[in-house]
Amino acid sequence: MHTAFATHIVDNQPPPFGTHNLWDDDAALREAVCREGGEAFSIRLAEYGALAGGRLLYLADDAHRDRPRLLAYDAYGRRQDRVEFHPAYHKVMGAAIQHGVAGLSWTQPGPGAHVARAALSFLHYQAEPGSSCPLTMTHAAVPVLQQVPALREWADKAAAPYYDARCVSITHKQGITLGMGMTEKQGGSDVRSNSTRATPLVADGEYTLIGHKWFFSAPMSDGFLVLAQAPAGVTCFLLPRWRPDGHANALRILRLKDKQGDWSNASSEVEFENAWAFRIGDEGRGVATILQMVMFTRLDCMLGSAGLMRMAVRRVLHHIGHRSAFGKRLIEQPLMRNVVADLVLESEAATALALRVAGAVDRAAHDPHAAALARVATAIGKFWVCKRASTVAAEAQECCGGIGYIEESQMPRLFRQSPLNAIWEGCSNIQCLDVLRALSREPETLHALRSELEQAKGVDAYFDAAFATGMAMLAEPVDPADARRLVERLALLLQGATLLRANNPLATHWCVSRLAAAHSASFGTLASKASMDAALARGGA
Structure with a gap:
């Protein structure tokens, strides 16, 4: 008979993260959706919050662990240019599209629809961020396709709540997804230097494309919006996987990108060998056409970066609420409380600003002031919130100690994912220069921004002082080399104004920690216990 020894007792470790309703647990998100006009969709958002914080969170593990694979040829040497995914990925995509992450704005148009879809996107990113790429592109392409009568079927099926992963013509599908191909090796963000050539065919609007794309997103999609050089200049096209005659299009997937993160999603390099495409908009107006998608x-x-911050904070709060060190739970240790409270403040402000911009987008079609605010605030927020995501993810990972460096904790996934949104859809420099361009060439954007900030004056002394400094910066010509300094200041002011106007319980704590002249760039430097207690309670500790 063997004597049993307790050699592996697990104590002082947090239990599994478990399931959460990501909507019910997030006061900042719920309040922002209500404030921006999306309250009518609350039941729908609660349903998706439960799904995203439960089943989708577990499906995401398999979708990331088993990455997409390129099947360029079949066993007999025939080209098939197919991307194979783990079944979990398709389940995630199906759930997202069914619940409106890609199409709610267009299938249920009306007040608050864009806000509700923004909240769905925020919730989805916390569960499985890789699939947010095709969902975003599908959503953003719909209003562009709607402008072309010949492409109405594409627009309707992109907005439809049906997911069909089969590689067949859209005539056999109820719903479709869309990707994009803008970037080429020689140009990057400078799409006017694209070398892909488009040659007109006899039929109006039809072309053949010869060229390449260095980053071709979501190559398993049914169609792609691409830029190419037509006789009159850079032009936008819809390039489908299948030609109208039923044959596979001449789209050759050369390889899938081996990326730092975003593992569940496929990104690729491709070549077009006289691929058939249909023109969207006029020749030479391709950049202007694509810019219609950019705001979305x-x-x-x-939204994705704000959602990532929120998930990072959730996981940290779970960890420190159960783990002890030096005789106390981590959540009771003063310095840890300071650090995590600071992370909560950052997440709160990111969520508030992202939903504020979503509200402006929602009203832009019928409110010129909202349209002007959306124009400039989207670029400001995209720069700042996406830039801060990496800092938050790194600090959150450190708060969890060694387990935060282990894949099973999912903190490495958040850390790897965190830089993506700062790069995608125009990196930080592009955003900052776009802000300068808007403020200098479109006077209505400066008026809208100033009005948005002025409405928050008179409540907090730190905000008022920072506002005066920001307006002084805008009163003088801005050297492009100083663009980041200006846009950072404007982003902080927008976050502060959004929190103050909402009477957010953390607003004054946020202002003193971010807008004071001597504020610190490090997390964990809040000056008062009241700030720490308020933020932790708000975060769900």
């Missing part, structure tokens, strides 16, 4: 895709970058 950049908003989703901001």
Whole structure:
């Protein structure tokens, strides 16, 4: 008979993260949706919050662990240019599209629809961020396709709540997804230097494309919006996987990108060998056509980064609420309380600003002031919120100690994912220069921004002082080399104004920690216990 020894007792470790309703647990999100006009969709959002914080969170593990694979040829040497995914990925996509992450704005148009869809996107990113790429592009492409009568079927099926992963013509599908191909090796963000050539065919609007794309997003999609050089200049096209005659299009997937993160999503390099495409908009107006999508895709970058911050904070609060060190739970240790409270403040402000911009987008079609605010605030928020996501993810990972560096904790996934939105849809420099361009060339944007900030004056002394400094910066010509300094200041002011106007319980704590002249760039430097207690309670500790 063997004597049993207790050699592996697990104590002082948190239990599994478990399931959460990501809507019910997030006061900041619920309040922002209500404030921006999306309250009518609350039941729908609660349902998706439960799904995202439960089943989708577990499906995401398999979708990331088993990455997409390129099947360029079949066993007999025939080209098939197919991307194979783990079944969990398709289940995630199906759930997202069914619940409106890609199409709610267009299938239920009306007040608050864009706000509700923004909240769905925010919730989805916390569960499985990789699939947010095709969901975002599908959503953003719909209003562009709607402008072309010949492409109405594409627009309707992109907005439809049906997911069909089969590689077949859209005539056999109820719902479709869309990708994009803008970037080429020689140009990057400078799409006017694209070398892909478009040659007109006899039929109006039809072309053949010869060229390449260095980053071709979501190559398993049914169609792609691409830029190419037509006789009159850079032009936008819809390039489908299948030609109208039923044959596979001449789209050759050369390889899938081996990326730092975003593992569940496929990104690729491709070549077009006289691929058939249909023109969207006029020749030479391709950049202007694509810019119609930019407000939506950049908003989703901001929403995704804000959602990532929120998930990082959730996981940290779970960890420190159960783990002890030096005789106390981590959540009772003063310095840890300071650090995590600071992370909560950052997450709160990111959520508030992202939903504020979503509200402006929602009203932009019928409110010129909202349209002007959305124009400039999208670029400001995209720069700042996406830039801060990496800092928050790194600090949150450190708060969890060694387990935060282990894949099973999912903190490494958040850390790897965190830089993506700052790069995608125009990196930080592009955003900052776009802000300068808007403020200098479109006077209505400066008026809208100033009005938005002025409405928050008179409540907090730190905000008022920072506002005066920001307006002084805007009163003088801004050197492009100083663009980041200006846009950072404007982003902080927008966050502060949003919190103050909402009477957010953390607003004054946020202002003193971010807008005071001597504020610190490090997390964990809050000056008062009241700030720490208020933030932790708000975060769900």
